[in-house]
Amino acid sequence: MRRDFNESLNKMRLLYKNLTFSIISVFIVSGCTTQIPKEAFQLSPESLELRQLQTRRFDTNDEKSLLSAGAAVLQDIGFTIDESETKLGVIVASKDRSAVEAGQVIVAIIAAFFGAQSSIDKEQKMRVSFITSPYGANNKSYLVRITFQRIVWNTQGQVTRRESLDDPIFYQEFFQIFSKAVFLEAHEI
Amino acid sequence: MKYKSKTNVYNIFFTLPIFIILLASCVSSRGQLLEASESQVKLRSIQTRAFDSTDRQNMLRTVISTMQDLGFVIDEADEVLGSVSGTKLDRYRLRLTVTVRPRGTTQLLVRANAQYQLTQVVDPEPYQQFFTALGRALFLEAHEVE
Numbered sequence: 075m076r077r078d079f080n081e082s083l084n085k086m087r088l089l090y091k092n093l094t095f096s097i098i099s100v101f102i103v104s105g106c107t108t109q110i111p112k113e114a115f116q117l118s119p120e121s122l123e124l125r126q127l128q129t130r131r132f133d134t135n136d137e138k139s140l141l142s143a144g145a146a147v148l149q150d151i152g153f154t155i156d157e158s159e160t161k162l163g164v165i166v167a168s169k170d171r172s173a174v175e176a177g178q179v180i181v182a183i184i185a186a187f188f189g190a191q192s193s194i195d196k197e198q199k200m201r202v203s204f205i206t207s208p209y210g211a212n213n214k215s216y217l218v219r220i221t222f223q224r225i226v227w228n229t230q231g232q233v234t235r236r237e238s239l240d241d242p243i244f245y246q247e248f249f250q251i252f253s254k255a256v257f258l259e260a261h262e263i
Numbered sequence: 264m265k266y267k268s269k270t271n272v273y274n275i276f277f278t279l280p281i282f283i284i285l286l287a288s289c290v291s292s293r294g295q296l297l298e299a300s301e302s303q304v305k306l307r308s309i310q311t312r313a314f315d316s317t318d319r320q321n322m323l324r325t326v327i328s329t330m331q332d333l334g335f336v337i338d339e340a341d342e343v344l345g346s347v348s349g350t351k352l353d354r355y356r357l358r359l360t361v362t363v364r365p366r367g368t369t370q371l372l373v374r375a376n377a378q379y380q381l382t383q384v385v386d387p388e389p390y391q392q393f394f395t396a397l398g399r400a401l402f403l404e405a406h407e408v409e
Contacts, residue, residue, distance in 0.1 A: 109379075109386075110355075110357070110377070110379040110384050110386060110389055111355065112388075114333075114351070114353075114355075114357055114379070114389060115333060115377075115389045115390075115392035115393045115396070116333075116392055117332060117333065117396050121332050121333070121334070124334075125331070125332060128331070156338075156339075157338065157339040157340075159339070159340040159341060159342055161320070161342035162320070162323050162324060162327065162340045162342050162347075163324065163327075164327065164337055164339075164340040166336075166337055166338060166339060201336050201350075202336070203331070203336045203337035203338075203349070205327055205328070205331065205337065207324050207327070207328060208324075219328070219331055221331055221334075221335075221336045221337075222336070223336045223350070223351075223352045224352075225352065236352035236353070236354055236355065236356055237352055237353065237354070238334055238336070238351075238352060238353065
């Protein structure tokens with residue numbers, strides 16, 4: 075009898091210890107001490123490739139016309155301007171669009187058929203920054219660099235994706251449209 | 264037997280305060296408005312570097328291009344204030360504000376302020392990495408300041 079009691083006490087203690095440990099680790103992982111990833115501020119070998127992908131050189135000394143053409147092209151592809159600072163060659167724009175994908179809908183329907191609830195991607199905010207900067211001496215040419223990113227929310231309003239959009243095709247297409255709009259040739263760097 | 268149950272009680276007495284401290288450090292969400300980190304002076308020196316340049320416009324443009332190199336999309340920039348903000352999304356959300364102002368007549372002071380997810384970045388290393396990248400783009404050395 076006494077031995078049984080002892081054993082159960084030991085078990086309880088073990089359980090309690092495990093519980094303590096797991097609760098503490100949950101706190102540490104989730105809440106107050108989130109650690110920034112080591113590579114967040116590090117230039118990677120891909121940084122250079124991305125820069126080449128996102129940048130074109132235009133042989134003009136007219137930065138303002140590059141910026142106004144940029145604003146026009148961004149509007150053409152459905153962005154609204156959030157912010158601009160022409161003295162620093164900055165235009166920031168965004169658009170809110172549906173993020174519903176056929177594949178996810180099908181999966182959700184099948185899941186619902188088996189009684190499981192699942193949420194699908196619903197909305198996305200796509201952002202772009204369009205930056206011009208002088209290139210080389212005596213301001214004979216300018217660089218234009220754009221970067222895209224997006225946030226996706228599901229039907230429950232949770233963020234499901236935070237990412238930059240680095241597919242080369244986006245950048246190639248953008249600069250094709252842009253170089254037609256400024257009547258200038260886009261040179262790769 | 265008696266001894267064992269006693270240690271169990273001690274155990275609770277020991278771990279309970281830890282829980283409470285852990286909880287308390289997260290709970291007061293309103294108090295975070297004007298919250299300053301333990302050592303403001305130390306944080307400021309971690310976040311600040313001086314560069315031997317007086318070309319403010321060039322500094323701001325180089326800050327922007329360095330941020331783009333690091334994967335940030337610019338949120339806003341203000342030439343008068345000398346500030347640039349941007350966001351990096353890579354599963355996490357990292358926001359950075361950089362301000363540039365003159366220091367004396369020969370230098371510019373650059374301060375970076377980063378926020379990772381929901382917390383301020385106080386670790387010196389990320390800032391060091393940022394200033395190294397910025398210095399490389401400027402062909403200038405980043406000087407630590409007191």
